[in-house]
Amino acid sequence: MSISKLAQNLKGSEIIKIAGEINELKKAGQNIANLTIGDFDSNIYPIPGELKSEIIDAYNHNQTNYPPADGVLDLRQTVSGFLKENFNLDYASNEILISGGSRPLIYATYLALVDPGDKVVYPAPSWNNNHYCDLTSADGVAVPTHPHNNFMPTAAELSEYIKGATLLALCSPLNPTGTMFSKENLEEICDLVIEENKSRKEGEKPLYLLYDQIYSQLTFGDHQHYNPVSLRPELRDYTVFIDGASKCFAATGVRVGWGFGPAHIIDNMKAIIGHMGAWAPKAEQVATSHFLKNSPAVQNYLAEFKQRIQQSLEALYKGIKHLKAQGFPVDAIEPMGAIYLTVKIDLKGKVTPDGKVLRSPSDINFYLIQEAKGALVPFSAFGTDEDLAWFRTSVGACSYEEIESLIPRIGEAIKKLS
Ligand SMILES: Cc1ncc(COP(=O)(O)O)c(C=O)c1O
Known part of the structure; x- marks a missing residue:
């Protein structure tokens, strides 16, 4: 039966494919260090206790209508x-839009600004821009x-793609x-x-900036978060923030x-989100x-949460660097945020x-799942070339101990290859 081209x-x-493989092994009783999902195990990283009480309180006060x-x-x-x-940053309440998580805001930004066939430029790897381009029939350019x-x-x-x-x-x-980003x-x-934008003619659509800073509170050490509007206030008219x-x-x-940005764009995004009904539940809004x-x-939670996430990232980083120093063909980039x-x-x-010859990052990943009992995500899942041997590892769903014990298993798995 025919369905839409989209x-x-x-x-x-x-x-999701990788998750399927992990679930099969878990069903077979194996323990896999799952570094694939950009989420948290809420038993390891629960939400702030005060937020939880506020949510319960809001339901007890019947904050349950639209x-x-x-x-x-x-x-x-x-x-x-x-x-x-x-x-x-100075944004008034009419320049701010709430939705059911940040995804609807990203989609609404695309829908409010991009016409079918319009060029959208984004770096690769990055998260889901390829999918939002597909959804809006944009001409996506992955740089x-x-x-x-x-x-x-x-x-x-x-610069060569922005024109x-x-x-x-x-x-x-x-x-x-x-x-x-550095400053x-x-x-x-x-x-x-x-x-x-200075080069565009009167009446021509400008170049807008979507700036996703959903991880802005999660930065480590000396690494500081910057945003385009604080650095260049004239970009305020062209920037939509996601948070x-x-x-x-x-x-x-x-x-x-x-999300926040110029009132006329936020107004249009509000209409789009309204038609999708993609609001955040009212009780959660009141509680947040x-x-x-x-x-x-907020500060107490962030201090402890950041410290634990950083500890896991550092353990993984140091472990991989240690394997590299031993001559294994691995490397890692210093963790800065998220x-x-x-x-x-x-x-x-x-x-x-x-x-079996390991021909692609996907083959490498499935080999590591089987042999090292650890799962990563190849960068190709984030829009890069298929053959880039770089991977995303996410520490939110694993304990520190699980991460520490994974490193030697990666070394052992590599040693078995010829
Ligand atoms: C960069 C980025 N933006 C937005 C989101 C979506 O967040 P939410 O769960 O609030 O929809 C994610 C989720 O992985 C993300 O990584």
Whole structure:
């Protein structure tokens, strides 16, 4: 039976395929260190206790009818204060939109700004921009990035693709790499966008910037988060920010996201989200507002949460670097933010004990799942070339101990190859 071309052409998720393999092995009683999902095991990383109590309290106060289409006013006001306090950004409540997690906001940004056939530029690897381009019939241009720049895009790399584009989609700290823009790097990209917009004619659609900073509170050490509007205030008219509670409060299932930008764009996104009914549940909105106002609770939670995530990332990073020092064909990039570590495991052309040649990152990954009992995600799942031997590892669903014990197993698995 025929279905729409859009539905026929949507690509399945590579991560779901890997999850299928892991589940099969788990059913067979095996323990797999699952570094594949950009989520948390909520028994290892529960949401803040205060947020949980506020959610229960909101249900006890019958906050269960439709929320306003742009989100509960009290939450939008609280987010406005949160943006001022954390980023010194001035956004009024009518420039802020709440939705059921951040995904609907990204989709609504695409739908509000991009017409079919419009050019959308994004770095590869990055998270889901290829899918949002497919959903909006955009002409997606994936710009390859490189390990020597921590897989973050540079102005020089983007410049040849930006001419005539409608949207530049950026994210920092970046999913899947766990790396971030430096101030200079982001400033140069901002200047590129400003120059491009100066070259556009009156009435021509400008180049917009989608800036996803959902991991902005999860940064480590000296690494500081920057945003385009603080660096270049004239970009305020062209920038839509994506943010929310999912990642920084381990609250992926709570489903409260916020986007902010120029009021006329936010207004259109509100209509789109309204038609999809993609609002955040009202009780969760009320609770998130109360929680965000409780600064000591927010700060205490973040301090402990960040410390634990960083500890896991560092263990993985040091473990991989230790294997590298022993001569194994592996490498990793210093963790800077989010819950990810970028890892290279270059076993292409190696032969397994049962005679199978590992031809692709996907083969390497399935070999590691079987032999090292650890699962990663090849960067190709994030829009890069199929043969890049770099992987995303995500530490949110594994304990520190599981991660520590995985490293020697990777070494042993590699030793078995010829
Ligand atoms: C960069 C980035 N933006 C947005 C999202 C979506 O977040 P949410 O769960 O709030 O929809 C994710 C989730 O993985 C992400 O990694």
